[in-house]
Amino acid sequence: MSVLVFVETSEGKSESSLEAVCYAKAMGGSVTAVVLGPSDASELQSLGKYGAQKVLHASDSKLSKGIIQAYASVITKAMQDENAEVLVLAGTSLGTPVAAKVAVKSGASFASNVVELPNTTAGFVVKRSIYTGKAFSLVELKNAKKVIAIKKNAAEVKESGGTAEVVNFTVNLSDADFNTTITSSEKATGDIRLPEAEIVVSGGRGLKGAEHWGILEELAKTLHAATGCSKPVSDMGWRPHHEHVGQTGVKVAPQLYIAIGISGAIQHLAGVNSSKCIVVINKDADAPFFKAADYGVVGDAFEVVPKLTAAIKAANG
């Protein structure tokens, strides 16, 4: 089986794309990565460590920004040229729509939010997360070609192989491939990206105001964690919208999720139920979030959180 993997590099090599390479590797068969836009040669070769045998590099500087239509055209061509049966990519804000367009262009079966390796004992069946993490579905991809957008933690990132052969890849792009223009972008720099974070520290209304976020940020800094918040908090403008974790916000799947002063509305739980371990800190012992937690602490956040930060510092020496 020949598998193509789209690796996003516009923000530096992303962890979720490495996961996609490892997912493809774990499927067995040959793995070719495709990278778009200018990129460093050693970066490209290093994809071999994760299992890519070959890297197609479309170095056109017009591809330095993630233009969905153009990316879909390049990747569709790569899939054809490589005679790839499956395309795997990380289900990011860029990856998912690109995948959808490639699927339409190639007549492929498509699945997003895929949580584990496909079962190929009878046909090609993937497990998807649905109802915002409240359930799963087993979906057969019936067409000869398949496109899979994976959810975080669908595969373990591990180094296995050696160096990948890098091949220059050119595609003639038309004006129609640039039917959208990105005029500017703003990004929180240096922060750990919330959807990819291994540890997330989230705050709710229990923190009583934007000015009290210091204790939460101190804890997040100590843990190298991303910060999140509940919907009311982003609605009130205490925190930016891209930090809103929940059913209609960011869905996270960290190793550790620490919820501070969040009561645990079902809509919030839907955004965190893929977390491996959940710690809830709330002064209300009846907060529904405790039912979804692995560890619970009943107490005042303003006292408990600094103590937790100190305990972590002490344990780390």
Place this chain on the structure above:
Amino acid sequence: MKILVCISHVPDTTSKINFIDNGTKFDTTGVQFIIGPYDDYALARAIELKEQIPGTTVTVINVGLADTEPTIRKALAIGADDAIRINMEPTDSFLVASQIAEQAKGYDLILMGRESIDYNSGVVHAMVGEILGLPSISPVMKLDLEGTKAKMSVEIEGGKEQVEANLPLVAGCQEPIAEWKIPNMRGIMSARTKPLKVVEPKAASAATATQKFELPPPKGAVKMIAADNMAELVTKLKNEAKVL
């Protein structure tokens, strides 16, 4: 200007999810169905544009069986002018997108939510755009029109981008593009007589087949830690949960 808003008919966000018939069918017992929350934002923005731009009409479209009609009527009560229901169960993203695309020709703006909250695929907008050869952008948090150009603010991981594209286009919407609108009594009354056209789906075969639904394994009981013993919590996170 003609705006098409695609709406999904989904369980309310507080619903408990269950399956029946050996995990092959969604259990609708006690479940309230609503307009998809993201689609509701798209609809609200469409109504705002209708109020701002004279001569604008808003059509809502849904792919679903007859049980979705109360949800469609609610969209009409909120302010859409007319509606189309494509008489088919929405089982596959591409199938849904190709049915919508069939009806979506001639619209200047095709809006919908970033994803439906049942199957969460988040790709119907991209697929409709691809089928019709139109730009598609998602998730759009702000959309303003300047003549035939749309200026949009789009969420990306950890930030946002400003994106421009010419109409016609397809946009997948999310908050804070507009405030949800609640239908008033006059809207509810007039919705009863607004046109709702039912069309049969064009012949197409699904590229996927759902075999079974599953619920996640039940969560173990929470372990409570005393508020003055954070060292114990750290020890447990390190040695028991192995997440630190």
